[in-house]
């Protein structure tokens with residue numbers, strides 16, 4: 001029988017079915033400080049230990065400062081949470097990439113860059129953006145705390161099989177249009193709830209020609225349309241990215257892996273519960289104007305005005321924007337470049353290329369937060385740090401930072417922030433903060449111009 | 460998780476609709492790193508006045524009502540997905556929650572933590588509330604095997620649904636983790652087949 005990539009991955013991890021539910025085996029469990037403590041105390045209360053500590057990897061990322069990471073954490077609650085993670089990892093023999101460790105970083109950045117994330121794996125984490133890892137042709141999705149405990153206890157999860165959707169993007173992206181624009185475009189078309197109940201496979205020539213970094217950005221934001229996860233079939237680009245990574249298989253094992261990985265694609269005849277398609281040529285640089293990632297427009301468009309929906313109006317009010325208004329030309333006060341969506345080396349390189357020799361606008365606070373220590377070190381090795389500082393950008397240490405208003409990096413109330421992260425919810429970047437999601441080069445261009453611009457006019 | 464087969468108990472009536480998880484357990488009590496102790500703060504802002512004085516008008520503070528069954532209004536447990544809501548109700552001492560509708564995620568969480576959610580019709584729920592208000596000592600009989608809720612000393616018997624798997628979990632005192640632990644052998648034999656490159 002013909003199978004989709006999703007079916008192949010799901011079936012390969014199926015231990016057994018019971019009363020309409022499937023027991024799915026988990027190859028890799030990533031944990032962080034915020035959603036793991038109750039799960040650890042849960043298994044301790046049961047008097048059991050981790051079924052497979054060697055398949056679990058920890059990193060503190062959400063609740064950490066991005067300055068002076070060598071010093072003790074100042075906020076007592078954050079400090080306690082990070083210390084609890086350390087103690088739990090020590091007690092249960094879980095490997096931790098702690099602050100300052102060469103492999104430290106945002107959980108969804110360090111998995112791929114170390115070769116921990118690989119095609120054919122099932123990967124979970126108590127964090128919704130686990131969908132990022134699907135870019136490698138892995139079955140990857142976010143879970144809740146009691147499921148974290150399930151995986152600790154048994155290395156398995158009891159789940160209902162989701163439906164499948166394929167989104168095909170054919171054609172060539174225009175200059176100045178990035179994978180971030182592709183996913184923002186898709187979400188704006190399908191809406192923030194449009195993917196609910198589905199696991200999405202992204203396909204088409206536009207996806208095939210993308211780098212791994214660009215593919216990760218797409219899969220990362222699958223969750224913003226309510227999907228369970230996103231995935232892309234592995235190919236030469238995937239193998240080239242993974243080869244010789246620290247945890248990637250080596251020698252004969254690598255050959256064996258490739259032989260299996262090449263089978264991981266949807267069969268020609270396979271049918272999906274739903275299919276959608278887009279033309280790459282139709283996609284322009286995107287910006288969001290509202291308070292969910294589905295509220296996005298192309299930079300040349302105006303904010304929709306005819307919608308008599310109260311929550312839509314509430315959203316515009318929060319953003320202090322009006323229907324019919326252009327975003328191009330809108331003054332902004334902050335730029336945040338980072339997060340698990342766009343905090344990779346390729347993103348930093350693109351920003352550096354744009355800002356080199358230019359100066360940020362005086363009234364803009366521009367912050368670049370690398371997704372991991374490796375990204376930070378690489379940026380320094382390539383001299384990007386100097387370009388950033390010369391242009392007036394601040395380069396921080398790795399972490400989730402201003403992607404969520406949990407640590408000390410926050411956007412002040414009523415100020416606009418062009419952000420390369422993934423969520424523009426009310427208060428997400430700090431109480432009253434107004435987030436405009438965009439690609440790294442759109443964010444860089446906004447920092448230089450002091451307002452939202454169409455980056456295509458400057459490159 | 461404790462075994463659950465049969466329960467005879469009086470009930471506490473919470474005659475309020477759309478009780479959300481923020482009321483069940485306010486966000487400021489979520490900082491704990493363990494699951495125990497949430498019962499203390501169950502319905503915190505309804506149970507206590509600002510300043511910590513107990514609110515005598517709230518049903519949990521009314522000495523007339525007690526028991527291991529909570530009978531609540533329509534759409535119980537809506538709002539955020541926090542599992543802490545189910546932890547709090549169960550930690551307080553309830554074993555069963557009856558309503559005419561449960562928010563989806565709350566229901567799933569309740570089933571996972573051994574708190575039995577019983578959904579009956581709106582009319583049946585009204586009958587329950589009437590009986591409790593006429594006599595606070597009205598006893599109810601929950602029988603999982605036959606999937607029924609009976610008002611004791613009457614012939615009023617209301618059926619309810621539960622999946623076969625979850626029913627077995629309750630009868631054997633299993634939660635999903637116990638179930639997964641019970642199939643360890645099968646998981647082990649699956650593990651034998653995992654290729655070394657994964």
Ligand code: SF4
Nearest residue numbers: 129339340400403404
């Ligand atoms: S960067 Fe943002 S979205 Fe990504 S894991 Fe951290 S908080 Fe979540």
